[in-house]
Amino acid sequence: MKQGITQSPYSFTGDDIAGEGLKTGLRTLGDLAGIFADEKAYAAMDKGITAYNVKSIEPDPQGTRGGLYMGITYLESGKVGDEYFMTKGHFHLNPLSTEFYWGVKGEGMLILMDEERNVWAEKMFPGSLHYIPARVAHRVANTGSETLVFAACWPSDAGHDYGTIARDGFARRLLDVNGKPELV
Ligand code: PAN
Numbered sequence: 001m002k003q004g005i006t007q008s009p010y011s012f013t014g015d016d017i018a019g020e021g022l023k024t025g026l027r028t029l030g031d032l033a034g035i036f037a038d039e040k041a042y043a044a045m046d047k048g049i050t051a052y053n054v055k056s057i058e059p060d061p062q063g064t065r066g067g068l069y070m071g072i073t074y075l076e077s078g079k080v081g082d083e084y085f086m087t088k089g090h091f092h093l094n095p096l097s098t099e100f101y102w103g104v105k106g107e108g109m110l111i112l113m114d115e116e117r118n119v120w121a122e123k124m125f126p127g128s129l130h131y132i133p134a135r136v137a138h139r140v141a142n143t144g145s146e147t148l149v150f151a152a153c154w155p156s157d158a159g160h161d162y163g164t165i166a167r168d169g170f171a172r173r174l175l176d177v178n179g180k181p182e183l184v
């Protein structure tokens with residue numbers, strides 16, 4: 001049992017987190033098969049390049065009610081054809097689960113889709129704050145020329161449903177149209 005003045009086992013320096021039990025995950029372009037529209041452009045690219053890295057602090061076991069997780073995602077700049085590098089995207093398995101995202105570095109777009117497949121997007125930039133409501137799928141695209149860094153906080157019983165997005169995708173895509181991001 002802890003008593004008195006102690007030091008937190010975790011740290012957050014704005015664009016990095018560290019501490020006890022830190023988890024790291026890497027997604028290469030090869031891990032993102034099937035999510036980009038331009039299959040020819042995708043086929044011609046090096047599948048080993050990094051698309052994004054995620055670091056997370058998960059103090060309680062997955063599934064714990066009332067617990068919170070915190071993560072940082074480093075999403076590289078790049079395009080597959082006219083489509084920006086993006087995260088896989090997911091619904092949460094627990095339909096009640098919500099999440100905060102906030103922009104730390106770089107420029108991007110948070111793409112959201114509800115269960116009726118309505119799609120909308122919010123610009124991400126250093127200082128932007130985004131609330132992802134329950135039952136809303138979320139994916140981030142890097143629309144800038146530097147690494148996009150964003151942080152997230154979500155419930156430890158949220159879980160991730162990647163299957164629905166892998167199967168049906170988002171109803172709209174964020175493409176570079178004459179140098180500007182547009183939902184198409
Ligand atoms: C985030 C995401 C992270 C990577 O921590 O998991 O940005 O995106 P994908 O999980 O879609 O690959 C989050 O939304 N957690 O719930």
Ligand code: ZN
Nearest residue numbers: 092099138154
């Ligand atoms: Zn999530």
